[in-house]
Amino acid sequence: MTTPAGIEIVGLTKAYGDHAVLEGVDLVVSAGTIHALLGSNGAGKTTVVKILSTLLRPDGGSAAVAGHDVVTAAARVRESISLTGQFAAVDEILTGRENLVLIAELRRIADPGGVADALLTRFDLTGVAGQRVATYSGGLRRRLDIAMSLIGEPPVLFLDEPTTGLDPQSRLEVWKTVRELAGHGTTVLLTTQYLDEAEQLADRIAVLHDGRIIADGTLAELKQLLPPTTVEYVEKQPSLEDIFLAIVGHDGAATKETR
Amino acid sequence: MTTHVVHDTDVLLRRSLRHILRSPDTIITTAVTPIAMLLLFVYVFGSAIDVGSDSYVNYLLPGILLITVASGIAYTAFRLFTDVSGGVFERFQSMPIARPAFLWGHVLTSVVANLTSLVIVVIVALLMGFRTGAGVLAWLAVLGIMVLFTLALTWLAVIPGLTAKSVDGVSGFSYPLIFLPFVSSAFVPTEGMPAPVRWFAEHQPVTPIVNTIRDLFAGQPVGGEGVIAVAWCVGLLLVAYALAMRTYRRKIT
Ligand SMILES: Nc1ncnc2c1ncn2[C@@H]1O[C@H](COP(=O)(O)OP(=O)(O)O)[C@@H](O)[C@H]1O
Ligand SMILES: [Mg+2]
Numbered sequence: 001m002t003t004p005a006g007i008e009i010v011g012l013t014k015a016y017g018d019h020a021v022l023e024g025v026d027l028v029v030s031a032g033t034i035h036a037l038l039g040s041n042g043a044g045k046t047t048v049v050k051i052l053s054t055l056l057r058p059d060g061g062s063a064a065v066a067g068h069d070v071v072t073a074a075a076r077v078r079e080s081i082s083l084t085g086q087f088a089a090v091d092e093i094l095t096g097r098e099n100l101v102l103i104a105e106l107r108r109i110a111d112p113g114g115v116a117d118a119l120l121t122r123f124d125l126t127g128v129a130g131q132r133v134a135t136y137s138g139g140l141r142r143r144l145d146i147a148m149s150l151i152g153e154p155p156v157l158f159l160d161e162p163t164t165g166l167d168p169q170s171r172l173e174v175w176k177t178v179r180e181l182a183g184h185g186t187t188v189l190l191t192t193q194y195l196d197e198a199e200q201l202a203d204r205i206a207v208l209h210d211g212r213i214i215a216d217g218t219l220a221e222l223k224q225l226l227p228p229t230t231v232e233y234v235e236k237q238p239s240l241e242d243i244f245l246a247i248v249g250h251d252g253a254a255t256k257e258t259r
Numbered sequence: 260m261t262t263h264v265v266h267d268t269d270v271l272l273r274r275s276l277r278h279i280l281r282s283p284d285t286i287i288t289t290a291v292t293p294i295a296m297l298l299l300f301v302y303v304f305g306s307a308i309d310v311g312s313d314s315y316v317n318y319l320l321p322g323i324l325l326i327t328v329a330s331g332i333a334y335t336a337f338r339l340f341t342d343v344s345g346g347v348f349e350r351f352q353s354m355p356i357a358r359p360a361f362l363w364g365h366v367l368t369s370v371v372a373n374l375t376s377l378v379i380v381v382i383v384a385l386l387m388g389f390r391t392g393a394g395v396l397a398w399l400a401v402l403g404i405m406v407l408f409t410l411a412l413t414w415l416a417v418i419p420g421l422t423a424k425s426v427d428g429v430s431g432f433s434y435p436l437i438f439l440p441f442v443s444s445a446f447v448p449t450e451g452m453p454a455p456v457r458w459f460a461e462h463q464p465v466t467p468i469v470n471t472i473r474d475l476f477a478g479q480p481v482g483g484e485g486v487i488a489v490a491w492c493v494g495l496l497l498v499a500y501a502l503a504m505r506t507y508r509r510k511i512t
Binding site: 050053054055057075078079081082083085087088089090091092093094098102103105106107108132148 | 266267270271274277345349351353356
């Protein structure tokens with residue numbers, strides 16, 4: 001077992017019908033670290049996150065979050081986590097502040113209004129706090145979504161593609177928020193298709209491909225995996241994208257043309 | 260755990276009541292169709308329909324009340340569908356919230372919303388000349404039957420609310436329910452119907468429920484039909500609740 005607030009996944013499998021998505025995922029996330037789960041669209045990132053947040057039952061293998069098994073101790077897991085799903089899960093009809101108060105009340109926090117106001121300030125949402133969320137931009141919505149996830153200070157946080165669909169400015173704001181979380185000692189599992197995002201935010205990076213974790217390590221460790229011959233061609237440091245492409249065995253040149 | 264269910268249901272109930280307050284048009288829309296039917300049947304077809312000594316608006320109102328609920332629960336299904344398709348449902352499910360609270364919040368909201376629509380319809384009926392000799396107890400009995408009926412149809416509406424793939428799929432289920440009163444004693448007495456239709460009309464739930472409410476409004480004693488009406492409501496409620504809960508359990512694990 002890892003430290004109590006971490007995540008431990010062993011041999012996790014999941015299929016939708018006869019479409020096998022996870023075929024033996026192994027991953028350990030240490031407490032208080034940010035771990036990126038990197039994979040292309042359809043790799044199974046959301047499936048992993050849903051299993052870890054007790055929304056989906058695995059077919060095989062096991063997963064423990066904060067020391068609790070996601071199947072046999074689901075209620076315990078829910079007390080330890082917070083999920084920011086792939087699509088912002090906010091109540092459109094309520095205002096931003098009402099959304100925060102709602103979650104605070106559901107988490108039975110003593111002063112829901114105070115907690116809401118503190119988060120509104122911290123996330124720079126005070127100006128729009130009284131407006132209905134339906135009027136919010138994508139970036140505002142995502143910020144509110146993440147703010148809602150922080151209520152009750154759960155030790156483990158899942159962020160499923162937190163910046164997908166955001167404009168560059170909003171993306172930078174979300175990055176700033178995530179970096180702050182790391183300072184608070186929260187364990188974060190962050191999924192992303194953006195290689196630079198993993199590079200920017202994560203202490204460790206795991207690559208999910210063909211139903212398995214095909215690489216897992218720090219950025220420096222992953223860079224070691226790159227065939228040295230490639231280094232001769234490039235002048236600057238290889239980006240994570242090069243590493244990714246090298247690992248999954250694509251033809252780098254062909255991929256570059258299609259971009 | 261029980262206290263959690265009550266607390267969480269209360270929080271979620273207040274949330275969706277707020278939704279209704281912010282879009283009161285759902286309550287108005289719910290009331291509009293039944294009111295249109297009331298006007299149409301009372302002022303256009305009513306003179307051609309012989310219901311004996313009673314005035315036609317008095318005769319028609321009970322059936323219209325059932326139609327009001329049948330159209331109102333489409334919004335319940337819609338509100339559930341919005342939560343499920345928008346990710347709010349998944350957020351709640353990943354939180355330490357008492358599991359039944361999510362559904363109960365919506366179900367109780369449905370009861371409040373439908374009762375509000377029913378009050379509007381009754382007020383319009385009163386303006387149109389509806390008169391009743393019902394005392395307090397008879398009114399309470401009508402209220403009790405309507406609450407039971409609303410609960411039964413609401414739990415039924417939970418199923419498409421949780422499972423529908425599109426908005427069209429959500430509302431489609433309520434059309435047959437709105438149609439059912441037409442083949443009952445709600446609009447015309449069953450005596451004049453062709454034998455097979457009449458058999459159906461007299462053995463489906465709407466007829467005993469409508470007849471019971473009619474008797475209560477008329478200040479007449481409710482006979483064995485009242486027992487059958489309540490039995491239908493409770494039976495439907497139990498079956499709908501069991502099916503909805505099974506759907507919910509499948510959805511959350
Ligand atoms: N409920 C579902 N039913 C059937 N197939 C699904 C379902 N959810 C996801 N999939 C499929 O499983 C694969 C992985 O999906 P997902 O975990 O969402 O990937 P990612 O989040 O990495 O994009 C995809 O091919 C997707 O089409
Ligand atoms: Mg995904």
